[in-house]
Amino acid sequence: MASEHGPRESAGHPGPPVSAATAADTLRDLHAIGDRSRRAATRNLLAVPLLAWGIAWIAGYALLDLAPWRAAVPAGLALAAAAVTATWLARVRSAVLSGWERRVRTAWTALMLCSPFLAASISPVPGRVLAAFLGAVWGVGLLLCAIAVGDVPLGAAGAVTVLAAAFCRPVLHHHALLGFGLCAGGAMVVLGAWRLRRPAPRLRLPSSP
Numbered sequence: 001m002a003s004e005h006g007p008r009e010s011a012g013h014p015g016p017p018v019s020a021a022t023a024a025d026t027l028r029d030l031h032a033i034g035d036r037s038r039r040a041a042t043r044n045l046l047a048v049p050l051l052a053w054g055i056a057w058i059a060g061y062a063l064l065d066l067a068p069w070r071a072a073v074p075a076g077l078a079l080a081a082a083a084v085t086a087t088w089l090a091r092v093r094s095a096v097l098s099g100w101e102r103r104v105r106t107a108w109t110a111l112m113l114c115s116p117f118l119a120a121s122i123s124p125v126p127g128r129v130l131a132a133f134l135g136a137v138w139g140v141g142l143l144l145c146a147i148a149v150g151d152v153p154l155g156a157a158g159a160v161t162v163l164a165a166a167f168c169r170p171v172l173h174h175h176a177l178l179g180f181g182l183c184a185g186g187a188m189v190v191l192g193a194w195r196l197r198r199p200a201p202r203l204r205l206p207s208s209p
Helices: 002-012 020-066 069-093 100-122 127-149 152-197
Strands: none
Touching: 020 069, 020 127, 020 152, 100 127, 127 152
């Protein structure tokens, strides 16, 4: 008889009520897991693109600074196309699927599509000023993306990009683009290479006290 009443009681009567403290702990743990998954997703998603775009920036801005623009501009466009291709191919390497990958890609695609219109909004300006301005816009994009997902190293790379755009011109004068490319592109290369070499983080549920 005891075996008959046990399932009937468990099925017909609710269990003991969950305390407010337990519910709060559960919600806190869920938020923590969500934050960790977002950081892990963006870390894996942006490793290869950061490396590819960093190399493209170093080479492209060096060409804009040192080579004639009739040769530097097509070469820069080719470098950008190669970086876009690497970014597109890197999507299949993402090991963490948290729902944030698509949002991050969409945001960067929007930034890339808006860049020509931003350039048109301040034209006509010297080509060197325009190149530094677009680089600063991308730095702001990195910084905002980092703030949204809580990625401190990515935010540091974005801040370096914006500061380099602001200070390389008055400090380096004629070689401002070369300095900007080395500073901003170098920050992206270092961060991308570090993330590729670093083992992927494992997401774990917070332990109960």
